[in-house]
Amino acid sequence: MSDEYHRDVLEKLTELVRDEFLEGEDEELTATTPLMEWGILKSIETTRLVTYVRTEFGVRVPPAQVTTENFRDLESIAGLVTALRG
Amino acid sequence: MEFGQTVAQRDRYQTIRDAGEYDWQRLGELGVLGAAIPVEHGGQGLGALDTALVFEAAGYGCHDTGLIFAAGAHLFATALPIAEFGSDSQKKKLPALCDGTLIGANAMTEPDAGSDIGALKTTAVRKDDGYVLNGMKSFVSNGPIADVYVTYAVTDPNAGHLGTTGFVVDTGTPGLVRSEPFGKLGMNGCAAGTVEFRDCVVPDDAVLGNGSLVFQHGMLWERACLFAIYLGVQDRLIERCIRHVKRRKQFGKRLSTFQSVSNRIVDMKLRLESARLLLYKACWAIDQDDVAVLPAALSKLAVSQAAVQTALDAVELFGGRGYQTDEGIEEHLRDAVGGLLFSGTSDIQRQLAALELGL
Known part of the structure; x- marks a missing residue:
């Protein structure tokens, strides 16, 4: 169940980043693409992503959890959402 | 959610609104400067709504709006981040920030970065047991007169806005250079100027926390309460x-x-x-x-x-x-x-x- 949830979160987050942040230009986007390093997640995109997680998955990300480790790539973010869901 | 003020809220409001004379020390005595700071650190321990009522009363009673704004910048962007994220030694400054002995300032805005913390140019480079700060903060409320600064610098250029760190820096630290107050349209009771860091060395204990986290916390309280x-x-x-x-x-x-x-x-x-x-x-x-x-x-x-x-x-x-x-x-x-x-x-x-x- 948790693995299935994780996969679903990862898929939806990938869709969000591909469609909204990269406007479809996602040829090199993978679950481990370094989002901060590549400049994909700036402060506004991070805010959008946190809001999306809250509305789409009902998971509130506490500000203290918005760290470079947790937001390194899509895999890390999906892991955070899965963990916060409990 | 209940409407209406409690007796305590009303009494506090009237005391501050009708104080008559206002200056920095008086704002400390009235509990304005430390309204949202926990009692154990010398503050009033109030929540956001009660703190807002304190500032509403001060805004009514004190005709020098700039002075009350200076108190807000001091509380929400300096004292409160220290109370929320600071180390034990940083928190030792809080009683003096609450009673008005010390003045706080938030040094964030740069020539090319206002609300966008990811655009900061000020850097903090690791050296020995601390950091070396370099950069210019272009609009710092209380800047020309503050004793304590909360400031922000890039510590990990590869991590975007999350690669910034908040620091607590005391006036008198070598390399911290502040300007005279500059002229502005209003709020003249609040001195504002530039603060520059020139090879300013601060110890590890100056670190307040992740810059984005500290900054967003202070801004949220400012937008609501101030x-x-x-x-x-x-x-x-x-x-x-x-x-x-x-x-x-x-x-x-x-x-x-x-x-x-x-x-x-x-x-x-x-x-x-x-x-x-x-x-x-x-x-x-x-x-x-x-x-x-x-x-x-x-x-x-x-x-x-x-x-x-x-x-x-x-x-x-x-x-x-x-x-x-x-x-x-x-x-x-x-x-x-x-x-x-x-x-x-x-x-x-x-x-x-x-x-x-x-x-």
């Missing part, structure tokens, strides 16, 4: 306008009998009360540990815009006297304009609100 100052100011200004239009006559009739005049005052009141409810809701959301970004952005927009329009209305109601500087009406307009800018411009608030709406 703007309560403008509620108090507008209450006072509307009362003055009512007294004026009931006394002054034109064409043999009191101004208040002209519907265009009375309607204007009703609109001022409607604008104020609508903004007040939004601000209380934002503070309530903070107190409930609810997501407060949207209500705080809407509240900040409503209050700041109401303050400008109401001040403009007051100038029109007073006519030539409202335009003269010795009457004390036009200064409300000059003081209100800054509210459209600090804690994030109106455009930034709309951007935040749009993001929260999923746009």
